[in-house]
Amino acid sequence: MARAVTPRRKTINTALAWAVGLIIFFPILWTILTSFKTEGDAIAYPPKFLFFDWTLENYAIVQERSDYMRYLWNSVVIAGGSTLLGVVIAVPAAWSMAFVPSKRTKDILMWMLSTKMLPAVGVLYPIYLMFIKLGLLDTRIGLVIVLMLINLPIIVWMLYTYFKEIPGEILEAARMDGATLKSEILYVLTPMAVPGIASTILLNVILAWNEAFWTLNLTAAKAGPLTAFIASYSSPEGLFYAKLSAASTMAIAPILIMGWFSQKQLVRGLTFGAVK
Amino acid sequence: MQLTIRTLLGATALCAAAGFAQAETLTIATVNNGDMIRMQGLTEDFTAKTGISVEWVTLEENVLRQRVTTDITTKGGQFDIMTIGMYETPIWGKNGWLVPLNDLSADYDVADLLPAMAGGLSYDGTLYAAPFYGESSMVMYRTDLMEKAGLTMPDAPTWDFIREAAAKMTDRANDVNGICLRGKAGWGEGGAFITAMSNSFGARWFDENWKPTFDSAAWHDTLTFFKGMMDESGPAGYATNGFNENLSLFQQGKCGMWIDATVAASFVTNPKDSTVADHVGFALAPDKGLGKRSNWLWAWALAIPAGSSKVDAAKQFIEWATSKSYIELVASKEGWANVPPGARTSLYENPEYQKVPFAKMTLDSILSADPLHPTVDPVPYVGVQFAAIPEFAGIATDVSQEFAAAYAGQQTVDEALAKAQKLTADAMEAAGY
Numbered sequence: 001m002a003r004a005v006t007p008r009r010k011t012i013n014t015a016l017a018w019a020v021g022l023i024i025f026f027p028i029l030w031t032i033l034t035s036f037k038t039e040g041d042a043i044a045y046p047p048k049f050l051f052f053d054w055t056l057e058n059y060a061i062v063q064e065r066s067d068y069m070r071y072l073w074n075s076v077v078i079a080g081g082s083t084l085l086g087v088v089i090a091v092p093a094a095w096s097m098a099f100v101p102s103k104r105t106k107d108i109l110m111w112m113l114s115t116k117m118l119p120a121v122g123v124l125y126p127i128y129l130m131f132i133k134l135g136l137l138d139t140r141i142g143l144v145i146v147l148m149l150i151n152l153p154i155i156v157w158m159l160y161t162y163f164k165e166i167p168g169e170i171l172e173a174a175r176m177d178g179a180t181l182k183s184e185i186l187y188v189l190t191p192m193a194v195p196g197i198a199s200t201i202l203l204n205v206i207l208a209w210n211e212a213f214w215t216l217n218l219t220a221a222k223a224g225p226l227t228a229f230i231a232s233y234s235s236p237e238g239l240f241y242a243k244l245s246a247a248s249t250m251a252i253a254p255i256l257i258m259g260w261f262s263q264k265q266l267v268r269g270l271t272f273g274a275v276k
Numbered sequence: 277m278q279l280t281i282r283t284l285l286g287a288t289a290l291c292a293a294a295g296f297a298q299a300e301t302l303t304i305a306t307v308n309n310g311d312m313i314r315m316q317g318l319t320e321d322f323t324a325k326t327g328i329s330v331e332w333v334t335l336e337e338n339v340l341r342q343r344v345t346t347d348i349t350t351k352g353g354q355f356d357i358m359t360i361g362m363y364e365t366p367i368w369g370k371n372g373w374l375v376p377l378n379d380l381s382a383d384y385d386v387a388d389l390l391p392a393m394a395g396g397l398s399y400d401g402t403l404y405a406a407p408f409y410g411e412s413s414m415v416m417y418r419t420d421l422m423e424k425a426g427l428t429m430p431d432a433p434t435w436d437f438i439r440e441a442a443a444k445m446t447d448r449a450n451d452v453n454g455i456c457l458r459g460k461a462g463w464g465e466g467g468a469f470i471t472a473m474s475n476s477f478g479a480r481w482f483d484e485n486w487k488p489t490f491d492s493a494a495w496h497d498t499l500t501f502f503k504g505m506m507d508e509s510g511p512a513g514y515a516t517n518g519f520n521e522n523l524s525l526f527q528q529g530k531c532g533m534w535i536d537a538t539v540a541a542s543f544v545t546n547p548k549d550s551t552v553a554d555h556v557g558f559a560l561a562p563d564k565g566l567g568k569r570s571n572w573l574w575a576w577a578l579a580i581p582a583g584s585s586k587v588d589a590a591k592q593f594i595e596w597a598t599s600k601s602y603i604e605l606v607a608s609k610e611g612w613a614n615v616p617p618g619a620r621t622s623l624y625e626n627p628e629y630q631k632v633p634f635a636k637m638t639l640d641s642i643l644s645a646d647p648l649h650p651t652v653d654p655v656p657y658v659g660v661q662f663a664a665i666p667e668f669a670g671i672a673t674d675v676s677q678e679f680a681a682a683y684a685g686q687q688t689v690d691e692a693l694a695k696a697q698k699l700t701a702d703a704m705e706a707a708g709y
Contacts, residue, residue: 040549043524065313128350137354216339217346220354221303221331232334235308236465237519237537239527239549 028252034245035059042242058246066229068250075225075254077140078215079208082147083201086155089148091197094159095185099168109160112153120150120213131218138220146218147208154207155200162196163189198265202258209255226251300589301329305344306359307337307576310542311409311616314606315597321605322596328589337464348373348581356586357593360405362396362575362647366664369399375580375587377403377594384595388620393575396647396658405577406598409539410618412641413472413571415559416526416544417533418552421445421452425532435476435501435562435570438533442509445532454509456531457502460518461680463672468572468661469535470679471672474498476563476570480651481663481700486709488700490675490693499689503682515683527551535561535570538641541634542613558637560644566652572661573645575619618642667707674699 005013033049034042041052062068097105127146128137136142166189174188190197212227219228233240233247259266306312312334319330333355335343344358348368360368368374380386386394386403393407415433422429425444430437442454458469471481479494489495506514509532511525519536523543526534527550534540547553561571578597580590596602600622606615613632615623623629624639650660657663662672675696682692 038548040527040551043528045524045528045530065316124346125350128346128352132350132352137352216335217343220305220333224333228333228335231336231339232308234336234339235520236337237539238309238543239520239523240308 028256031245031252032249034242035249037242037245039239039242042245043239058242059250061243062233062246062250066232066247068229071224071226071229071251072254074140074223075209075227075251078143078147078223078225079205081140081144082151082208083155083204085144086148086152086204087159087197087201090152090155090159090200091185091190093156094163095189097156097160098163098166099171109157112156116150116153124217127214128218137218138223140223142218143215143223143225146214147211150211150214151204151207155204158200158203159193159196162193162200165196166192195265198262202262202266206255206259300327300586301331302356302586302589302593303331303333303354304357304359304578304593305333305335305340305355307340308334309539309576310614311539312359312576314610314614315408315602315616318602318605318609322593325596326589326592328592330593351583353581353583353585355581356584356590357578357580359408359576360579361577362573363659363662363664363669365397365405365577365579366399366658367666368579369402369404373582374404375582375584375590377406377580377591380406380591380595384599385622388600388622390619390621390642392573392642392645392647393619396573397575397577405575405579406594407575407577407619408598409616410573410575410642411538412573412618412638412645413469413536413561414538414541414637414641415533415535415561416541417441417557417559418445418529418531418555419557420555421532422557429557429559432560432569433562435564438535438562439501439505439509442505442533446509451530452532453511453525453530454532455505456511456517456522456525456534457506457514458518458522458536459506459510459515459680459683460521461673461677462518463662463669463676465518465676466680466683467672467676470498470502470676472561472572472661473502473570475568475651475660476561476566477501478564478566478568478652480653480655481668482655482657482704484654484656486656486704488697488704490697490700495693496689499679499682499693503689506683515680537574538618538634538638541638545613545633558634560637560641568650568652569644571641571645573642573647574661667703671700671703674703 035058036054036056037048037052038055038057041048044052097109131137131142134142136145170192171184171188174184179188210227212231215225215227216231219225230244230247230251233244306316316332316334323329340359341364344355344360345364346352347354348358365374369376389407390410393410394403397403397405397407415429415438417429422441422445425441427441427444429441438455444454446452446454458466460466474480474495477494477498479492479498480489483489511517511530517525519540522531522534522536523540525531526544529552534544541556541558544550544556545553561569563569578594580587580594584590598619600620603615603620603623607628612626612628615629617623617635617638624635629635645660647658647660655663657665662668678687678692678695678699681687682689
């Protein structure tokens with residue numbers, strides 16, 4: 001039986017949820033506000049919250065200095081490409097682990113996850129040398145491959161978890177009706193797992209979009225995504241916080257908007273199977 | 277007819293050559309600071325003169341250091357020109373990783389480079405990187421607060437004067453700290469400051485046999501003096517303050533004195549960003565009467581990685597960017613206060629530049645730093661605020677973390693020095709010294 005929630009409790013819970021939400025969102029809000037300040041106002045103490053001379057000067061400077069659209073396009077290709085490639089590889093892998101597990105499946109899953117525990121810098125030199133040999137340095141395809149590989153364990157794990165919630169009998173029935181393996185995965189399993197696949201894609205696009213180790217270390221002038229764009233405005237010798245904030249706002253805006261519009265699917269997917 | 281064919285062939289060859297020249301593009305890795313960004317904005321001048329295009333990769337200093345180090349050690353070939361500092365240049369030059377710049381044109385006038393800069397960017401007498409701009413460190417102080425304290429800042433103060441002045445200028449009720457200095461961990465942050473300061477106290481990183489000397493009285497005096505003065509007159513949380521934090525404090529009028537990079541002079545005297553722009557004076561970094569001052573020496577310089585396929589074009593760019601005419605170009609567009617300082621002698625002989633308020637003190641500071649003889653007692657290394665050996669950056673970062681913990685009161689000065697001694701000795705032994 002569901003627990004009764006009093007109006008007072010509901011109000012408190014709502015206020016608490018808003019407070020937590022605002023605390024989490026505050027750094028982003030502050031970055032956005034700072035992007036509209038002068039450099040002097042950006043470092044003012046006590047900090048100026050809303051009452052300052054609003055200016056678009058930082059955006060104009062950033063726009064003039066950097067080719068934002070090139071960085072944005074690189075981010076879209078790298079984040080989108082690595083995620084889609086990862087899903088194409090992970091769906092069959094997760095299917096086999098969920099529906100035809102072997103006695104080593106659990107070990108393989110754990111091993112895959114353990115690769116995420118290695119600090120990335122530990123393999124920087126081997127990967128860099130391989131990229132030199134293969135001519136992949138400063139290319140979008142190179143980053144698509146690397147980001148796909150580093151996010152693959154997460155994609156497989158997420159899809160595996162969603163697939164486990166789908167009754168195997170349905171797939172069995174499809175096979176009884178003569179469905180091939182391809183048809184079974186494409187026309188039976190995938191439609192049922194759409195919320196899970198959608199949230200996996202969204203989460204991995206966000207992870208790939210924000211990835212800042214490989215995207216900085218394997219790019220130069222051509223394939224750098226928005227992480228490289230932000231890094232070009234950070235300086236330990238000079239106060240350029242307002243310009244840095246403008247660059248950051250421009251870099252996070254697309255993913256923020258995407259997250260805003262797809263939050264329903266994201267939450268639905270992440271809580272998929274949580275309540276039986 | 278034959279003439280026509282020859283003419284056509286010649287014209288085709290010329291077009292091809294022109295097309296080739298047009299197509300040549302240099303990729304340059306650089307840091308994000310005012311002078312470098314200004315240079316990016318002026319590269320059209322270089323392209324117009326040579327037909328060579330330029331692509332920039334601008335990164336934060338530490339990211340850049342990691343990025344170019346990875347590329348040069350693996351011969352990745354991603355960059356035709358790298359912006360590197362005085363620390364890397366002699367090490368990379370020694371390793372044969374850089375193209376020697378010993379054949380620059382006569383117009384370039386290598387002899388005009390400030391000797392301290394050229395010396396710090398050379399290995400075994402060969403120049404491996406051309407200085408784009410150079411810096412030392414000096415005292416920047418509030419003339420109004422100094423006057424209020426009833427003191428007069430000498431051109432060459434001692435540490436005892438600085439401490440006394442800091443105490444008198446401190447006004448906690450009005451949030452004014454007598455002195456702001458770097459305490460932040462990191463070899464290029466607090467590590468650089470305390471190393472330069474220790475030189476004036478007679479300390480050194482290593483003796484002639486590469487043995488660390490943190491167990492010496494000179495190091496104990498340095499750290500005790502620094503912590504004592506900062507606890508008395510420094511801002512709260514100074515153990516985590518670096519260049520930017522102190523710049524912010526000074527520009528908001530919360531510091532009586534600030535000892536830091538000479539390039540900061542243009543920031544603190546810029547009325548657009550600084551609330552105290554009209555009340556800033558300059559003096560040499562302090563000493564302890566032992567013959568060495570506590571100022572450092574640094575240059576951001578342009579170098580060509582060995583094995584580059586565009587050495588000639590890269591040299592053309594370096595000659596353009598570090599030339600006298602480039603300085604004049606910047607002066608004509610942005611004024612003399614914004615030209616890259618600290619690289620050429622002729623700049624300081626220019627009557628127009630001499631009118632810039634911080635020009636003389638910057639030059640005097642640079643000239644008083646000697647990377648070949650940085651300390652009171654002899655040392656086996658080159659470098660004022662660093663020792664130009666590959667192991668230094670890692671060791672100095674660890675040491676500066678121990679020092680920062682002492683500034684924050686998490687351990688005593690003696691404990692920090694003992695740990696610094698041990699970790700440095702262990703690292704040097706492991707490195708085979």
